[in-house]
Amino acid sequence: MLRLGSPRRRINIGLIGMTFVLSIFAGRLIQMQGLESKVYAAAAADQRQHTETIPAKRGSITDVHGNELAVTVEAREVSIDPTKVPAAVRAGAAKLLAQQLGKDEREIAAKLSRTGTHYQLLARDVDPVVATRLLQAPIPALAAKKTYRRLYPAGDLAGSLIGFVGDEGSGLGGMEQAKNSLLAGRDGKKRVETGRDGQQIPMTSSERTAPEDGQDVRLTIDRDIQWAAQKSIGDQVRKSGAESGTVIVMDVRTAQIVAMANAPELDLNNWRKAPQSHYVNKAAADVFEPGSTNKVITAAAALEAGEVTPDTVFQVPDRIRCTDQVLRDAHAHKTESMTFRQAMAQSSNVATVMAARKVGSERLHRMLTAFGFGSTPGGGVPGAEAGLLPDYKKWSGSQNCTVAYGQGVSVTALQMASVYQTIANGGVKIEPRIVAGTKDATGRFVPAPPGKQTKVVSETTAREISTMLESAVGEEGTGQLAAIDGYRVAGKTGTANRYDARLGRYDGYTASFVGFAPADDPRLVVLSVLQNPKNGHFGGQLAAPVFKDVMTFAIKSMKIPPTGSAAPQVRMRAGQ
Structure with a gap:
């Protein structure tokens, strides 16, 4: 007859193996929850916590009477998570987004197809009404972040003197650049805890530093x-x-x-x-x-x-x-x-x-x-x-x-x-x-x-x-x-030969006139200059x-x- 080994021996060996494995788990638990609990808790908190910038509102530029030449209004920055947009709805979503955002449909479609990333910026400076309308549309994973955009109500009035603001919110020319530190103010910060989907976890702590809005700059221009x-x-x-x-x-x-x-x-x-x-x-x-x-x-x-x-x-x-x-x-x-x-x-x-x-x-x-x-x-x-x-x-x-x-x-x-x-x-x-x-x-x-x-x-x-x-x-x-x-x-009057740096020689004329009035009690000086006129040339x-x-x-x-x-x-x- 075939004699089987003692079951007690097999049980003992199994118990010894299980004890060894459990002791490893126990040691790891002691390490994580006891000896290094604060380290792992901090690491977990860092994964959940994110710092968001709260943009400051840029100050206005006005004329001497307070008429606005450059003004900041509220806007939205619209983005999407392409990984959560099913392939079957991409075409329709791209068409709707392109229409509402004023973008090329092919450009939007290309961004929606980039499923290797969780973030794609679709448009800046979006009107809040448009952004709200899009968020209510059946487009998954769409987000709208509060920002500001710069408007110039007077169009080209004193354009090169006023200057303009780039996408990053800094002045790139004229008074916008020269007075950028005053106009820009100081952005605030907000630290929140978020889950895997990027949404804030309710009832968790958050830290907020309020932004300091920029100052208005009043010019002497009328x-x-x-x-x-x-x-x-x-x-x-x-x-x-x-x-x-x-x-x-x-x-x-x-x-x-x-x-x-x-x-x-x-x-x-x-x-x-x-x-x-x-x-x-x-x-x-x-x-x-x-x-x-x-x-x-x-x-x-x-x-x-x-x-x-x-x-x-x-x-x-x-x-x-x-x-x-x-x-x-x-x-x-x-x-x-x-x-x-x-x-x-x-x-x-x-x-x-x-x-x-x-x-x-x-x-x-x-x-x-x-x-x-x-x-x-x-x-x-x-x-x-x-x-x-x-x-x-x-x-x-x-x-x-x-x-x-x-x-x-x-x-x-x-x-x-x-x-x-x-x-x-x-x-x-x-x-x-x-x-x-x-x-x-x-x-x-x-x-x-x-x-x-x-x-x-x-x-x-x-x-x-x-x-x-x-x-x-x-x-x-x-x-x-x-x-x-x-x-x-x-x-x-002034009529001068004009030096052209591009040609490296004199070419054409500079015609000018400068004066003041009333002559016996002067209040204003006016100067006019024309460079390289073709129909006449005397100042x-x-x-x-x-x-x-x-x-x-x-x-x-x-x-x-x-x-x-x-x-x-x-x-x-x-x-x-």
């Missing part, structure tokens, strides 16, 4: 005057076939910038489609040779040095030799006797060079520096450039002459507007300002400090130059098209009418009355 400036320069750019144009309106007494317009301008609601050249605030960043508008600085240097007076008579030919070059006036003429006032009114290059020779290059350079050439203007205008003012010791032979009438030195429109603000303000230069102040979350407005003041020339010199500039807009001047009925206007022909349009609108908008005084009787011609 929305209505800005609109008028953009329209006028835009119309003239198209009419003249110019490459671009700029207008600046500045308050004489405070140097606050009332308008800063460019043409073409950046449409902030479609900035992604615009060429990058439109991103640049040309009024502050584009550098050009100013031409005859620069003659006021030569005049200031000559008058301050006591070398000439407005009535000083020059015998002026239509050309003058400077080392190896012969420089000519704009129009041929016989040698004639001209007062310095007449020379300025008729924009004689030759007479200006003759006055500059009395001053000398060193003193002229010193005056150019005092007016701000070669240094970046303060005041917070984003992208402002310093221009180019070479050391007078490095001026070439011809440059010793041409700088006197604005060739061989480069400036920005902002710098040139500041020159005329200084003359109009009795010789006191005020640092230009673009920010009026800020408003915090409580609504408290904090005004910006006034611009730094510097005495550049005497009040007597400034007054004499003002009368000369008033003559330039008179019957014998080159700026007759800038005259405004009922108001006394002082100003100067008095192209830029002066823009000055007249903008200045007329501005003085009416600001309710600036005429003074009612008459221009003083002055000696224009020699022998009078």
